[in-house]
Amino acid sequence: MKFLHTSDWHLGRQFHNVSLIDDQDVVLQQVVDYVRQYSVDAVVVAGDIYDRSVPPTQAILLLNRVITQLCQELSTPVIMIPGNHDGAARLGFGAEQMRGAGLHIISDFSQMLEPVVIHTDDAGEVAFYGMPYSDPEQVRHELHASVSTHDEAHQHLCELISRQFNSSQRHVLISHCFVDGAMESESERPLSIGGSDRVNHQHFLGFDYVALGHLHQPQFKGAEYIRYSGSLMKYSFSEQHQKKGMNLVEIDRDGFVGTTFIPLKAPHEMRIIEGELQAIIDSAKDDPRPEDYLLVRLTDTHAILDPMDKLRSVYPNVLHLEKPGMLIGIDQEMRSQRLKRSELDMFKDFFHEAHQVPLTDEQEQAVMDVIQALKHGEEQ
Amino acid sequence: MKFLHTSDWHLGRQFHNVSLIDDQDVVLQQVVDYVRQYSVDAVVVAGDIYDRSVPPTQAILLLNRVITQLCQELSTPVIMIPGNHDGAARLGFGAEQMRGAGLHIISDFSQMLEPVVIHTDDAGEVAFYGMPYSDPEQVRHELHASVSTHDEAHQHLCELISRQFNSSQRHVLISHCFVDGAMESESERPLSIGGSDRVNHQHFLGFDYVALGHLHQPQFKGAEYIRYSGSLMKYSFSEQHQKKGMNLVEIDRDGFVGTTFIPLKAPHEMRIIEGELQAIIDSAKDDPRPEDYLLVRLTDTHAILDPMDKLRSVYPNVLHLEKPGMLIGIDQEMRSQRLKRSELDMFKDFFHEAHQVPLTDEQEQAVMDVIQALKHGEEQ
Incomplete structure (x- = not known):
């Protein structure tokens, strides 16, 4: 059996005051098109569906369209959990009523313990356990468990889930967390301020595959089957060299077989261009992608009048301007103060x-x- | 066949800074209990499910519980439309996925034209058409109809619906509007500022029953089968003498048979008490309902120190205090100024x-x- 593992859609996100909803729509259509063309047994979204707990209406309408295409038109089950950006109760409304149509939004602990079981010819029954994002306080409070860190909370939740295991089934976990040692990107919001948010991958070893969300860079950690798909698209300029996409996961009767990374292509790339203003403007005419979202870092050391206007005449989507040449002195001073x-x-x-x-x-x-x-x- | 018609739940409403969510929970349990005891073929909610387009989490959780009790436990279809207080797109998320479980949230015009058909032994097929609340601008824009008032918009929508009529079916309309000549209450929010929001009942005559929402007082207008259920509970002190409840509607093969009003009882009544402070305090000991939500209108004409504290020692839920006695002079002066x-x-x-x-x-x-x-x- 094959399923798609994706995460961190962040629908409704703004990027330097520009709405990304149309870009997100284009990329999600690539997900839908993949399912239409190749057909898979399920689509998994490992949290941060929306960018905030009260998403804008446009984001709700977009998700509604995509869900209806996948579940209704293509009869493909969709399994999702809320991430730290989502409002679990808000996202989970009507979950009980949606299940029959193949839309599984796992937003509380009781749903977590009732896996979504998918029957396949080649892998038998595959049980998907979704762990709704929750901080240690919630786990302590709702499950009366003496846990105080994200690591302890995940250990506890994994133990609860593993008690439900049916040895005739394959077991997939969906979780939104920060696995210790994995690589961060700039566009993630920390799960915990001050305390530790890291989770040991050892808790996950008993599953056949672990579909992770939260970190925006595709990667695996601890084992090849404990894996982040990364975000739907780039959400910071520092991700300019990251590849974005989704994991096509293959499982057979013996468990994990392997993954294939399916790239997703945003209509605007996010890029950083560095140089002197005039040089950037001169070379723009040979740039094959002048519509990209750009951060321009000017190295000029003298004052420039209206640099943004000048840049936008050739690059309409310059979203941010930095002038490091003029800030070197200030920066160094601040850094030495901090160190003291x-x-x-x-x-x-x-x-x-x-x-x-x-x-x-x-x-x-x-x-x-x-x-x-x-x-x-x-x-x- | 019998169905319940209710409306204007306004879940999440605050009343003089007091959350009514626990009261709403108690009243909704009476709706659920009625369905459990007598069993009906459907429950209709004619808009203003929530009090605002972005409802508080507690309201979402309450609606989720009620829906799951009705649709899942009691296998009773629920049909609802958004009202002017609801956010249609937000309320309508996942509507397509929920239908199979018997939860029908009709939040756009395409859904409006596909009735929810319920098959019954005694009345054959009953088709429920839900008209999501929309202002004339929306109707003009989305349906390319030249309408400029609520009345014209409703006329147009009723015409569109009646073209779908199947003569072998009974036809029920669900709408959230202000029927011309019906009685207002203080707790409704006007549908239109300045313009006219009234709708002629004539547009509705072709239906077997019209389940209306918006006005908070139970009433019918134009014909016995064009009817408001009124709100779930009282939402202003001026409604103190209104009866609140829901309509049990009976339909047979020939159409409308009649309605029975099923009262709903809020745990706290809303009452106005008028008199001098000392007299009110003295008679409180004989009041059988000291926990009610009260507006107290003091007729004392001299200044009183801390009247609210004194009243709350006997009536803990005094929510508002008026002192008309001390304002008579000022009031009259203002009125005469206004007249000039x-x-x-x-x-x-x-x-x-x-x-x-x-x-x-x-x-x-x-x-x-x-x-x-x-x-x-x-x-x-």
């Missing part, structure tokens, strides 16, 4: 931010003692 | 508000001429 800040200084800032009052002398001494004791411990 | 304002004064205020500059002398003269000409015309 001690642990005590950072804690003082944090305390002040949290309590609206500064540390007393006594408290400051106590914190200094703790820091010194810790440092002393580290050195031993 | 001429058309010219009102136009000057409007112009200033709209343009941020006063009328010039020349403009003022021109407006006076127009007003005088109009008055002259009226008198003839």
Whole structure:
């Protein structure tokens, strides 16, 4: 059996104040076209369907069209989980009513424990377990589990799921998380501020395939079958050299066979162009893709009048302008200031931010003692 | 065949800063209990399911529970349309996928023309046509129809629907509109500011039953089978004497048989209490419903310290306080000022508000001429 694994659609995302909805529409049609041409047994979306919990109407209409094409026209089941950008309750409305039509939105823990089972000739029954994105507090609260990190939460959820395993079935997990050691991109939103959001891939070893979402770069981690598809398209300029696409996953009666990466092509690429203004303008006429979304980094060191207007006369979609040549001095100064800040200084800032009052002398001494004791411990 | 007609649930509504979600939950359970006990062939909700286009999560979860009880547990089809408070695209997500499970959310004009047909032994096929709430601009734009008022829009939509009529079926319309001559309540939001929002009931005469939403008072208009169920519960103090409930509609092979009004009972009534502070407090001990949501109108004419605190010691849910006794003087003064304002004064205020500059002398003269000409015309 074959299924498509995709994730991080982020429908409704804005990029430097430009709506990407038309680009997303074009790329999703490539997903639909692939299913139409080759036919697969299921399409999996591993979270961050929308870019925010209350998505704009255009994003809802687009998802509705795509879902109807896949489930209704092409009779292909779609299995999705909410990611950290989605509102689980909002995305999950009507999930119970949609199942019969082959649309499986797994948005709570009770649904997580009832796999979507797909019957195939060549691989028998394949059970898809979806783990709706949830922070450790939710897992602790809703499942009365003593977990305090993302890692512990995932370990607990994987244990719950593995108790449901039916040995006559193959087992696929869908999860939205940050596997420890995997590569980040700039366009992801951290799952946890301050605390650790990393999850050990060991928890996932018992599955035949793990369809991951959250990280925007396609990659596997720990084992070839624990894999990120990466995002639908590029969502930051720093991803300019990444390939975007989806995983075609093949499973047989013995489990994981392999994946094939199916590239997806956005109508506008995201690119960074660096150079002096006049040189960039001069060479634009030979650029085969002048409509791309561009970040232009000007290396001119003198002041320039209206550089954006001049650039847009040849590159209409310049979205951001940087002038590093003029900022070198400032940048270096800021960096050296940051390096000088001690642990005590950072804690003082944090305390002040949290309590609206500064540390007393006594408290400051106590914190200094703790820091010194810790440092002393580290050195031993 | 019998079906329940209800409307204007307004899930997620706040009332004087108090969330009504728990009250709405209790009342909706009465709807579910009725279906469980007596079993009906369908439940119709004629718009304003939610109180706003982006409802709070609690409202989504409540609707999800109710829908799952009705459609899944009780296998009773639910047919709903968006009202002027709902976001049609948002409410309609996944509609295509939900139909098979008996949840019919009719949120666009193409769905409007494909009725939900329910097969019954005693009435044959009953076709439910849902008209999603839409203003004349939408009808004009999406259906290329030359309509400019709500009345013309409804006439056009009814004509489109009646072309789909199958003479072997009974025909039920679900619409969210203001039928001309029907009674308003204070808690409705006008459908149109300035323009006319009234619809002639004549357009509806060709249906066997018309399940209306928008007006919060149960009533029929034009014919016994053109009927509002009224809102799920009271949403303003001025509705204190209204009965709230739903219509049990009976249809046979020959069409409309009749309706029975099934009362729904909110856990807190909404009441207005009027009197002097001390008298209200004294008689509270004999009040059988001290937990009701109250508007208290104090008739004391002297100043009172902390009247709200004193009242809440006996009536914990006093939500609003009025002191007409102390305002009589002011009120009368304002009213007489208002009466003295001429058309010219009102136009000057409007112009200033709209343009941020006063009328010039020349403009003022021109407006006076127009007003005088109009008055002259009226008198003839």
